[in-house]
Amino acid sequence: MAVTWPKPPEGSWTEHYPDLGTGPISFKDSTSPEFYKLEGEAIFKRAWLNVGRVEDVPRVGSYFTKEIEIALASVIVVKGRGESIRAFHNICRHRGNKLMWNDYPKEEVKGSCRQFTCKYHGWRYGLDGALTFVQQQGEFFDLDNADYGLSPVHCDVWNGFIFINLDREPRQTLREFLGPMVTGMDGYPFDKLTERYEWVADNNSNWKIFADAFQEYYHVPSLHPQQVPPEVRVPNAGFTCAHFQIDGPHRVVSTAGTRRWLLPPEYMYPIELATQSGLVGPWRTPDLGELPAGLNPGGIEPWGISNFQIFPNIEILIYGGWYLLYRYWPTSHNTHRFEAFTYFSPARNVRERIEHEVASVVLKEFALQDAGMLGGTQAALETGVIDEFPLNDQEILVRHLHKSVVDWVEDYQRDTATAGV
Incomplete structure (x- = not known):
């Protein structure tokens, strides 16, 4: 079954946000101990x-x-x-x-x-x-x-x-800080999804380097080839996300998607076939009723996932009938603690419990595939040999995160300089 990936509106995604620019960017914000200390003061002591x-x-x-x-x-x-x-x-x-x-x-x-x-x-x-x-x-x-x-x-x-x-x-109330794009999730039944699985990993990279991995799916055909449909694996297939959106320091990326069970069996682990659960969660989830329109701000059909990235360090990935939560806690300029949680409706029988556990394990496997790249990225960046890196249009949210971090630090430096006068 062929998949048609929705195209962005006229013009590129990045060009819709001219303040971001389109030139190469620096990752010095991810390698500097001095900048790390500034992040603590400017962001983690000021943001919600x-x-x-x-x-x-x-x-x-x-x-x-x-x-x-x-x-x-x-x-x-x-x-x-x-x-x-x-x-x-x-x-x-x-x-x-x-x-x-x-x-x-x-x-x-x-x-x-x-x-x-x-x-x-x-x-x-x-x-x-x-x-x-x-x-x-x-x-x-x-x-x-x-x-x-x-x-x-x-x-x-x-x-x-x-x-x-x-x-x-605080400069803003929590709701003011979150803004209309994030609060567009109001009405999603988070309170009904209380069966939780969690794990924590200490990683040898700056926190933003791992967050970057979940802000673009440009890496999917190369890093996760065994679990994507053949039309995505073909070089230059044009695989991209269907919708990117920015609101203040926050971001969302939405993807179109096909139902997992429509893929050829060779693109699934045997346990996924046996349990009818895996990378996109259980194949069957309880009906949660009408979901808020804010979950799919681009109006994508068929809608697959929306990943809401709340500044500075939390991501909520909505899959419809269940969701993921990621948090990145910096521990030094080149290490961080990654927390991951999966949330489901409470299992009504043993089979549903197994479906939830399999989905959690398979998702952990894919997150670790992403994490496996981080040490190499951090080590290479810290050499300082190259300091300008080109980003494509699908990496708009990577560009935005690093700009937002630098903006907050520069705002803090201006505030402290003014206070010292």
């Missing part, structure tokens, strides 16, 4: 960051911690009374001990409690962050508990996704 979902704090007292190394931050996210979700810096106000941790202070923890108690001197804090108990309080000098509650972190929720902002005064 997704750290979890409401399912991670299912009841009053449920909490988890998040280590954000690039921002030198450790954060507690907790559900308090009244179903409110709050965030605090993970620091005791007495002597600065990390408040919630187990054997290794750099490892994230989760659990449930009625209050937070510091292991060092026993200070206690309520779920609202208020200081409730001080050991031998009479020994202190005019200590007012109201002055020593946990240090709050701005926290908000969009469609069940928990976001924090480490800035003292």
Whole structure:
């Protein structure tokens, strides 16, 4: 069965966004330790960051911690009374001990409690962050508990996704930050897709280098040839995505698609045929009802996938009846931690559970194929031999991510220079 890939509107995608330019770009933002430090201040301490979902704090007292190394931050996210979700810096106000941790202070923890108690001197804090108990309080000098509650972190929720902002005064509300393209997903039943599979990988590349791999499908015929239809594998077949769109620092790429079971058997793993599940998820998914038009902003038919890339470090890939979530957490100028999650409607029987597990495993295999390129890319970039790289029209979102990062850093530098005058 032949596949006809939709063409972009008149003119190239990149030319629709003239601020991006069309010349070669530099990747120095991915090799410089100095730039990495600036990213921490300019982006990860200023942007809204997704750290979890409401399912991670299912009841009053449920909490988890998040280590954000690039921002030198450790954060507690907790559900308090009244179903409110709050965030605090993970620091005791007495002597600065990390408040919630187990054997290794750099490892994230989760659990449930009625209050937070510091292991060092026993200070206690309520779920609202208020200081409730001080050991031998009479020994202190005019200590007012109201002055020593946990240090709050701005926290908000969009469609069940928990976001924090480490800035003292965020420049935008969460919804303003997300903008109309991302909030076009409003109405998608994220709350119904609660069966989750997850894995984490520490990678030897800058975080943006891995994000780049999911912003274009130009690499698919070369890197994933065993799992794409023959018309895509033919050189110069013209395989491309059907729709690219940019809104502020955020991006979306949508692809057309054929149903997996219409492909020849030789383009599937045997387990995919046996379980009727794999690269594009289960072949059968529950009917979720009418989906919001914002999932397919280009009006593609047949629609396959839309990948919403929320600045700076989260991607939500909607496959219709299920979705993927990726997060990239920088750990140095040339390493990062990659978190991946698959979300499905809860399995109603053993077969559906197997379908979900197979889809998760096959998707992990393909993500690792992408990750396998990263070390080579990072090592070559760090030689500094070449500093200008041409990008084609399908790599518009790669161009946009790196420009957005540089723009945020330059804005920060201007702000700090002005403040210093």
